[in-house]
Amino acid sequence: MNDYIAAVAAPLRGPRRVREDMLAEIEDGFEEAVAEHVAAGLSRDRAVGAAAAEFGEPGLVAAEVQRELEAAQARRTAWTLLIALPAMTIMWDLFGGDGDPGIAAILLARVVDAATAVAFGAAALVLTGHLERRAAHLCGVLGLVQIAVAVGCSTLIALIAESEGPTGAWAALTIASAAGSVLVCTASAKALAVARATAR
Numbered sequence: 001m002n003d004y005i006a007a008v009a010a011p012l013r014g015p016r017r018v019r020e021d022m023l024a025e026i027e028d029g030f031e032e033a034v035a036e037h038v039a040a041g042l043s044r045d046r047a048v049g050a051a052a053a054e055f056g057e058p059g060l061v062a063a064e065v066q067r068e069l070e071a072a073q074a075r076r077t078a079w080t081l082l083i084a085l086p087a088m089t090i091m092w093d094l095f096g097g098d099g100d101p102g103i104a105a106i107l108l109a110r111v112v113d114a115a116t117a118v119a120f121g122a123a124a125l126v127l128t129g130h131l132e133r134r135a136a137h138l139c140g141v142l143g144l145v146q147i148a149v150a151v152g153c154s155t156l157i158a159l160i161a162e163s164e165g166p167t168g169a170w171a172a173l174t175i176a177s178a179a180g181s182v183l184v185c186t187a188s189a190k191a192l193a194v195a196r197a198t199a200r
Contacts, residue, residue: 014069143188
């Protein structure tokens with residue numbers, strides 16, 4: 001039985017707790033099936049073989065579990081995007097300085113807003129169940145794209161903007177933005193890794 005569960009678990013990628021819960025459920029069901037066959041008169045070894053035949057090839061079972069893990073990872077990444085991206089945008093709006101930033105900086109800021117809106121919208125669709133196909137892949141890609149756009153545009157804004165916020169505020173903003181960016185990038189990278197595992 002342990003060999004069967006190990007074979008199912010080997011290729012799985014996804015949220016650890018969800019993966020462990022699903023494997024525990026499979027193991028419990030497998031043990032029940034073995035117990036039923038033993039009660040019917042089979043030896044333990046033959047009962048394990050019969051249960052394995054009922055459950056199907058480990059690779060096929062793993063593929064079904066992997067699809068569930070991908071959905072769970074997509075939801076987790078969507079929540080990260082839904083919370084972190086607006087929070088980062090609000091921080092920049094609150095602490096970005098009071099002077100005239102200039103038309104170029106305004107346009108760059110609107111590009112960041114657009115990238116944020118696209119990622120936020122996709123995350124909302126995933127969480128409301130309106131976007132399921134390749135949801136983890138999409139959330140991962142859009143999360144990384146948004147961070148890349150935000151970092152690039154923010155760097156340009158810092159170089160060309162005519163106004164500067166207070167030193168303390170900018171330091172806190174930089175630290176908070178870096179933390180948010182790491183959070184989004186980590187969640188996005190995990191989503192892409194799980195999506196690749198599902199596509200195998």
